[in-house]
Amino acid sequence: EDTTQAQRYSQFRPAYPQQLLDIITGFIVKNGGGFGLAVDVACGTGHSTFPLRSHFTHCLGTDISEAQVQYARQKGKELDALNVEFKVASATNLPVEDASVDFVSCAEAWHWLEPEALYREVNRVLKPGGCLAVYGYRDPTLLNEECNDLLTELISRTLKDYSHERLKHLDNFYSEVTLPYPNSIRFDLPTEMSYSMEISNFIGYVSSWSSYQTYCERHPRNSVLEELQRNMESVLKATVSQSDSGSKAGEQSDSGSKAGGQSDSGSKTGGQSDSNSSTLKVDMVFPVFGHLGQK
Numbered sequence: 001e002d003t004t005q006a007q008r009y010s011q012f013r014p015a016y017p018q019q020l021l022d023i024i025t026g027f028i029v030k031n032g033g034g035f036g037l038a039v040d041v042a043c044g045t046g047h048s049t050f051p052l053r054s055h056f057t058h059c060l061g062t063d064i065s066e067a068q069v070q071y072a073r074q075k076g077k078e079l080d081a082l083n084v085e086f087k088v089a090s091a092t093n094l095p096v097e098d099a100s101v102d103f104v105s106c107a108e109a110w111h112w113l114e115p116e117a118l119y120r121e122v123n124r125v126l127k128p129g130g131c132l133a134v135y136g137y138r139d140p141t142l143l144n145e146e147c148n149d150l151l152t153e154l155i156s157r158t159l160k161d162y163s164h165e166r167l168k169h170l171d172n173f174y175s176e177v178t179l180p181y182p183n184s185i186r187f188d189l190p191t192e193m194s195y196s197m198e199i200s201n202f203i204g205y206v207s208s209w210s211s212y213q214t215y216c217e218r219h220p221r222n223s224v225l226e227e228l229q230r231n232m233e234s235v236l237k238a239t240v241s242q243s244d245s246g247s248k249a250g251e252q253s254d255s256g257s258k259a260g261g262q263s264d265s266g267s268k269t270g271g272q273s274d275s276n277s278s279t280l281k282v283d284m285v286f287p288v289f290g291h292l293g294q295k
Contacts, residue, residue, distance in 0.1 A: 006067035008208035010045035010075065014137075014195050016107070020288055023187050024105075024133050025055055027292045031183065033131045034102035041091035041118070042109035046072035046084075053084050056103065060096065062089040092117040094125055101125045108136040110177060111169040119180045126295045134177055135290025137193060138170050143283040146235045150228060154206075158224055163211040179293035187292065192285035199236065202282045203229045236280045 028035070036057050040049040043061030045068050052059045061084065063069050072086040089095050091106070091113055104122050106113070122132050139155060142148035155163075169176055173188070197205065203225050206212060216222065 003067045003070075005208065005213065006045060006065065006071045008204060009047075009068060010071040012197075012201055012205035012208055013044070013047055014193065014205070014286065015047055016051060016288070017189070017193050019189055019191065020135070020193075021051055021055065023189070024103075024131075024292065027133075027185065027294075028103065028131050031129070031131065031294045033129055033294065034127065036102045037096070037100060038103040038105065039094060039096060039101050039125065040105045040107065041094065042106060042113065043072065043086065044068050044109075046075055046086065048105060048107035049084060049086070050075070050079060050081060052103075052105070053081050057083065059084045061086045062091065062094060064088065064090050092121045094121055096125050098124055099127050101130055102127060103131050103133070105133045105135075107133075108170075110134045110136065110174065111166040115177075123180065123295065128295060130295050132179060132181070132293050132295070133290060134174065134179065135187075135288065136170055136174060137286040137288045138173065140195065140284035140286045141192075143285070144235065144239065147232045147282060150231050150235070151206075154224065154228055155211075159209070159211040159215055162214040162218070164214070167211070173287065173289045174291065177291050179291050181293035181295055184291060184293035187290055189288040193288050194283070194285050196281050196283045199229060199232055199280045199282055202232075202284075232282065233280055236282070240280075 025035075027033075035055055038052045038056040038059045040046075040052065040059065040061045043049045043063050044065075046061050049059055049061035049072065059081075061069075061072055063072070063086070066088050069086045069088050075081075076084050076086065087095055091109075104126060106118070110118070126132065139151075142151055177186075178184075206228070207225060212225070215224070
């Protein structure tokens with residue numbers, strides 16, 4: 001994996017909400033688990049690793065990608081995360097001793113792994129009473145309906161034939177996941193993960209999708225994301241313009257009763273500065289779901 005893709009992961013992938021950590025830590029506390037060593041497998045650039053540092057004595061993130069791990073280490077330095085480290089390692093060959101880990105997490109990665117091999121390794125490293133969390137999120141729903149239609153068209157038409165079959169597990173909310181422990185639960189966040197991105201960052205996020213990367217391998221000189229950005233910008237600017245027009249109409253009706261009438265509204269007759277100069281953002285929600293189990 002090249003450093004460009006790792007950079008996209010680091011810069012554009014969304015962070016997990018506190019609500020998710022509350023569910024995980026609540027399960028651990030309820031079942032008498034410990035908060036010593038946590039291991040985050042297939043950690044990527046550390047989005048799911050760093051939030052653990054305030055709950056566990058020590059956190060280890062592992063990934064098979066050297067580029068992803070390098071970005072995670074750099075982020076750790078920026079955050080001064082002294083109790084977090086990262087190592088290049090497979091999720092099925094973790095660099096820790098038998099029965100030494102209190103908690104293992106696998107975020108947005110279970111669908112890329114071989115479940116039975118993963119569970120064997122997790123069972124090896126977990127202490128008795130240790131806990132495992134497998135969780136992820138689906139593609140977002142954009143709150144602007146027209147923008148969401150544009151994204152849906154990209155996913156269902158342009159990228160449809162380039163989406164790996166394993167991604168169906170995310171589309172199915174990990175309903176096929178079965179943890180190897182009797183004491184297991186499934187969870188869905190009661191409130192979907194809300195996110196707001198500048199439109200350029202949202203396009204960067206889409207560029208990190210594996211389906212888009214596969215599409216680019218087959219069509220290296222494509223402009224699908226440039227087109228998506230132009231179309232979404234057009235929609236959002238129109239929305240801002242309509243909002244401005246509505247507010248100005250109200251202002252003009254108020255100013256009509258005033259002598260001269262333009263003292264409040266006259267400076268705004270140009271009226272395009274808001275839609276042209278303000279940063280366009282895309283609001284969205286992600287459904288978050290997963291499974292928790294105790295050895």
